[in-house]
Amino acid sequence: MxxxxxxxxxxxxxxxxxxxxxxxxxxxxxxxxxxxxxxxxxxxxxxxxxxxxxxxxxxxxxxxxxAGGRTSSFDDNGMKVESGLHRYIGYYSALPSLLKQCGVKINDIVTWEEKTDVLIKKQNKKLVLGVAPFFGFIKTARSILGNNEVLSARDKLSLMPFFLSGFTSYVFSDRLDKYSVAEYANRHKVSEKAKRLILEPLSTGIFFRPPENYSAYAFFGLFAPAIPKFYKMRIGAYLGxxxxxxxxxxxxxxxxxxxxxxxxxxxxxxxxxxxxxxxxxxxxxxxxxxxxxxxxxxxxxxxxxxxxxxxxxxxxxxxxxxCMSSCSFQLELDRPSMKKDITTFGPGTDLVSLAEQSRTTFRESKGRLSVILGNAKEYSNKQTEEILPSVLKQLNSLGIHLDGHIIDARKVSEENDFYSLDKGNQHLxxxxxxxxxxxxxxxxxxxxxxxxxxxxxxxxxxxxxxxxxxxx
Ligand SMILES: Cc1cc2nc3c(=O)[nH]c(=O)nc-3n(C[C@H](O)[C@H](O)[C@H](O)COP(=O)(O)OP(=O)(O)OC[C@H]3O[C@@H](n4cnc5c(N)ncnc54)[C@H](O)[C@@H]3O)c2cc1C
Missing domain, CATH: 3.50.50.60 (FAD/NAD(P)-binding domain)
Structure with a gap:
């Protein structure tokens, strides 16, 4: 290559x-x-x-x-890095169509995930979210009916009015952009636990902004296309x-x-x-x-x-x-950081989403962890060495212990590279x-x-x- x-x-x-x-x-x-x-x-x-x-x-x-800009991979002073952890969503149509016309089949370049893990800080527990209602029907059903140890039936039910009203409002108007995800969740009385374990990963974990800022319009808009195309839904991790x-x-x-x-x-x-x-x-x-x-x-x-x-x-x-900034932190390791290469969320920490990648994107590595950091503006102004201790401490709190296993590390960040997905910006x-x-x-x-x-x-x-x- x-x-x-x-x-x-x-x-x-x-x-x-x-x-x-x-x-x-x-x-x-x-x-x-x-x-x-x-x-x-x-x-x-x-x-x-x-x-x-x-x-x-x-x-x-x-x-x-x-080429590639924010969708790129490159050599950063001797370490192969990517612009940040990327996932292909199964309902995409314009991207696979462009790739097909250029001779690339999406099935050849990604491996599919049917579930994601939400790690629970300081508890050594996790919540499993099924993301493929058709391809991974059982995993999806289990994630709705199961996870009872960490999320009660009351917590789960508290999400229903939020999602029903949100998707309906998204289809019929853009007034949702007046609300942040947290405001919309409060209006619909979502329980604190459901906000922290479900809504935070699905907002901060995807677009780095806390639910208090992240637009409810962008939140529902990202998932809405998955409803009519539920049979296509799953998440693709790149194989290079x-x-x-x-x-x-x-x-x-x-x-x-x-x-x-x-x-x-x-x-x-x-x-x-x-x-x-x-x-x-x-x-x-x-x-x-x-x-x-x-x-x-x-x-x-x-x-x-x-x-x-x-x-x-x-x-x-x-x-x-x-604009808003993104910041990614990438660790080269002497062994994998987690048992599987799947999308993982770390609510309650700045490690908003992370994934081991040594069996997928960076197969030449013995261990490879890519992390997307929340509070991106703050981190993007710091050096790799300053960020590393804080990342390691927060990984420990999620049950991932990497002391003595780090070979190299890089912060990858470009200030203000995104338009702000905070509420109130859609009309701009x-x-x-x-x-x-x-x-x-x-x-x-x-x-x-x-x-x-x-x-x-x-x-x-x-x-x-x-x-x-x-x-x-
Ligand atoms: C950390 C991270 C994680 C992400 N995760 C996902 C994901 O999981 N799924 C997903 O679908 N999307 C994800 N994205 C978003 C996705 O990468 C972007 O939406 C997409 O790449 C934007 O493409 P673009 O062409 O609009 O902008 P860019 O990719 O930013 O392209 C702009 C190009 O312009 C060039 N440029 C800048 N200034 C100049 C200049 N003065 N002259 C000439 N060229 C210039 C840049 O170098 C760059 O190549 C993620 C992005 C980041 C950063």
């Missing part, structure tokens, strides 16, 4: 000298590309694929030397690095269709002419021109790139949409079509029927491509 990567990127860089001389002498032709895409995350890649398949001349400019398994095949396909990738070439700003966008200027002062420019970066990067248009009312939502998600000539947006923060997920990113890229095609 490593050799394959080298080939991919050396092929990519082969464009560079040509670009260099062309731009130094300023002999570029305006509109030599139909579309320029800033960002090779899943949204940029999905947009690139749609456009390249329609024979459009496209250029993708990416900051990093690899996401850049290798998913992103590089898309890059290769786009290249085979004539698309150009320039890695390690960050975009600085859009070039504005007569009120419209005509191209981009890179951080190394090169200028590229195209009929359409798609900004498919993270939200804070998009705000910087679009700064020349900051006073335009068409972009008011984008500039007002707040901008559409892909901006109303500004030549400018389209893509990214999981733009408005789709999904949230900040791989599926949402792919859908946003498709919508962005459709918008470009209508304007070309």
């Amino acid at each position: 490593e050799n394959e990567n080298k080939e991919l990127y050396s092929k990519t860089y082969s464009f560079a000298p040509y670009e260099q001389s062309r731009h130094n002498t300023k002999k570029y032709k305006p509109n030599e590309y139909d579309v320029i895409i800033a960002g090779a995350g899943l949204s940029g890649l999905s947009c690139a694929f749609e456009l390249a398949s329609k024979n459009k001349r496209i250029l993708i400019l990416e900051t990093h030397p690899y 690095g996401m850049t290798d398994l998913m992103c590089n095949p898309i890059v290769k396909k786009v290249q085979s269709l004539g698309g150009e990738f320039h890695f390690k070439e960050p975009v600085d700003s859009v070039i504005v002419k007569d009120g419209g966008v005509v191209g981009v200027k890179t951080k190394s002062n090169k200028e590229y021109f195209a009929e359409q420019t798609v900004i498919a970066t993270t939200l804070p990067a998009a705000k910087k790139i679009l700064n020349p248009l900051a006073d335009r009312r068409e972009l008011i939502k984008l500039f007002r949409l707040p 998600r901008p559409r892909q079509r901006t109303g500004i000539k030549g400018l389209t947006l893509a990214g999981d923060y733009t408005l789709t029927s999904s949230f900040a997920t791989m599926e949402g990113a792919v859908k946003s890229g498709k919508k962005a491509a459709k918008n470009c095609l209508q304007s070309l």
Whole structure:
């Protein structure tokens, strides 16, 4: 796989000298590309694929030397890491469809989980949540009827009005976004235990925000598609690095269709002419021109790139949409940390979700633990060595003892990489079509029927491509 990567990127860089001389002498032709895409995350890649398949001349400019953005895997000073623990949800449709068109079958790259574990702090007990009503019917039924040692029938029943009312409200309006998960749970009298052991893992464990902040709209919106597609529901753990398994095949396909990738070439700003966008200027002062420019970066990067248009009312939502940080902590071990590689939650600790990965994603490792940290903003400002003692202490409280087994550790974090899933922000998600000539947006923060997920990113890229095609 490593050799394959080298080939991919050396092929990519082969464009560079040509670009260099062309731009130094300023002999570029305006509109030599139909579309320029800033960002090779899943949204940029999905947009690139749609456009390249329609024979459009496209250029993708990416900051990093690899594709995938928040869905990537890379080498961090000698340790293989991923952007963070990722799970594929069985009801996704846009992502598997894109992958299929690039020659990747989802069943070949993930292993399916039918249950998840919720570890109970300081009690050496766990609650098992079945997540595959069709494929793992018995496990799902057991998790509803069982778990009685940790969750009483009263606790379980207290969740029913919450879920029934929540899913109904989600389908018929977006007023749920007025409430946080905790507020909505209190309105429906969910018991304290059910809030802590079920709602906290399903909110903080997935989008790092505590139930007190996390929007009830995003909470129900993430699970709602699973209801009509219950027969598809299960969770996929990747069988290798996401850049290798998913992103590089898309890059290769786009290249085979004539698309150009320039890695390690960050975009600085859009070039504005007569009120419209005509191209981009890179951080190394090169200028590229195209009929359409798609900004498919993270939200804070998009705000910087679009700064020349900051006073335009068409972009008011984008500039007002707040961001939040994520922070992942990855441990290389001399033995597995847990008996199985399955999604695990640690309510009441900052280890909001975690998984052993040495039998799945990092099979070359003897032991490999990936943890998503709550209180991400606080952790993202700390060094790996500062975080490690606190992570180990909290792992101990969950019954995972790793002292003397750690070979290496990394914090992986990019500040403010997500749009904020706190309540009240849904109406600020901008559409892909901006109303500004030549400018389209893509990214999981733009408005789709999904949230900040791989599926949402792919859908946003498709919508962005459709918008470009209508304007070309
Ligand atoms: C820790 C973590 C766990 C997650 N878990 C899951 C999960 O379990 N399931 C799930 O479905 N989703 C998960 N996600 C979310 C998913 O990864 C994202 O929704 C998706 O990757 C977003 O894709 P994107 O293209 O919108 O943005 P990104 O992937 O962020 O892509 C943006 C790209 O733009 C590039 N860029 C930035 N600035 C510039 C610039 N100036 N010029 C050029 N390029 C630039 C970046 O390098 C990046 O490649 C998780 C994310 C994280 C971080």
